[in-house]
Amino acid sequence: MAKDSIQPRRLPKDYKSEVKPTWCPGCGDFGVLASLYQALAQLQLDPTKTVVVSGIGCSSRLPFFVETYGFQTAHGRVLPVATGIKIANPELTVIAVGGDGDGFSIGGGHLVHAVRRNPDLTYVVMDNEVYGLTKGQTSPTSPLGFKTKSTPFGSADAPINPMAWALASGVSFAARGFSGDPKQLAELIVEGIQHPGFAFIQTMSPCPTFYNTFDLWRARIEDLPPDHDPTDRMQALAQAFRDDAIPVGVFYREVRPTLESHTRVSAHPLKKNGPEFDVRSLLETYR
Ligand SMILES: Cc1ncc(C[n+]2csc(CCOP(=O)(O)OP(=O)(O)O)c2C)c(N)n1
Numbered sequence: 001m002a003k004d005s006i007q008p009r010r011l012p013k014d015y016k017s018e019v020k021p022t023w024c025p026g027c028g029d030f031g032v033l034a035s036l037y038q039a040l041a042q043l044q045l046d047p048t049k050t051v052v053v054s055g056i057g058c059s060s061r062l063p064f065f066v067e068t069y070g071f072q073t074a075h076g077r078v079l080p081v082a083t084g085i086k087i088a089n090p091e092l093t094v095i096a097v098g099g100d101g102d103g104f105s106i107g108g109g110h111l112v113h114a115v116r117r118n119p120d121l122t123y124v125v126m127d128n129e130v131y132g133l134t135k136g137q138t139s140p141t142s143p144l145g146f147k148t149k150s151t152p153f154g155s156a157d158a159p160i161n162p163m164a165w166a167l168a169s170g171v172s173f174a175a176r177g178f179s180g181d182p183k184q185l186a187e188l189i190v191e192g193i194q195h196p197g198f199a200f201i202q203t204m205s206p207c208p209t210f211y212n213t214f215d216l217w218r219a220r221i222e223d224l225p226p227d228h229d230p231t232d233r234m235q236a237l238a239q240a241f242r243d244d245a246i247p248v249g250v251f252y253r254e255v256r257p258t259l260e261s262h263t264r265v266s267a268h269p270l271k272k273n274g275p276e277f278d279v280r281s282l283l284e285t286y287r
């Protein structure tokens with residue numbers, strides 16, 4: 001092999017783009033970004049075959065800071081677009097990212113259907129229990145009674161439980177991490193990317209500007225019990241409903257057919273047909 005054709009081992013820093021993160025100092029999303037760089041380097045993913053897709057929010061700025069292909073969609077629409085990318089070219093590694101508002105409020109309907117379709121992509125939700133970008137309104141994971149400018153008397157809505165929701169919808173991989181522990185989070189992202197199917201990774205990622213939960217969460221976060229069986233969905237659900245602690249680790253995993261493995265579009269990846277491809281010939285295959 002010619003000497004100059006050998007690709008040197010990529011380091012986490014090699015996945016940094018020229019765009020510097022614009023998050024507030026101390027934002028939890030820095031830890032998630034650091035974990036993603038680590039995970040990409042650990043897997044030696046080719047930046048030209050990797051796509052990071054997001055919705056809208058502070059957390060959804062993340063694709064700008066990663067030296068891969070990237071796409072920022074509309075608020076709440078990360079999963080349909082990520083699924084479409086994966087179907088159009090199954091050879092790509094697709095990583096979807098966003099916030100709890102993006103993923104569980106306006107995009108909530110998409111989560112359930114992405115989970116049951118099981119496309120082979122990884123979805124990292126940076127859950128800060130608040131809307132950061134729009135300056136601190138309640139999100140679907142905000143606690144009952146949470147006082148904000150838009151809820152001066154306290155939120156009247158009980159929070160959803162994203163982990164239980166994903167598990168009950170039939171997710172094939174579910175994990176939870178904490179941006180205050182980027183090393184563990186990187187391992188979870190690696191496992192999620194390696195999982196052949198939809199990997200849901202809830203990341204507790206505090207917003208110190210509008211709802212500072214760093215110390216509160218750090219005191220409550222603990223690893224899943226050593227005897228936790230990640231092949232047992234009911235055990236995973238029991239862990240998801242715990243209110244004495246915030247367990248982190250791999251809650252559940254199973255291998256089942258992916259969306260790409262049984263859709264007709266995957267037999268006709270758009271990429272393989274070249275730039276002059278006439279989409280009418282693809283539509284003919286649906287007759
Ligand atoms: C269709 C639409 N509705 C509302 C908004 C306004 N908006 C932008 S980001 C956001 C919520 C952000 O919260 P979250 O997704 O939790 O991300 P964070 O900023 O906390 O990371 C909202 C309501 C929008 N951009 N588009």
Ligand code: SF4
Nearest residue numbers: 023024027058132207
């Ligand atoms: S407002 Fe909150 S979520 Fe947004 S960048 Fe600042 S600390 Fe992070």
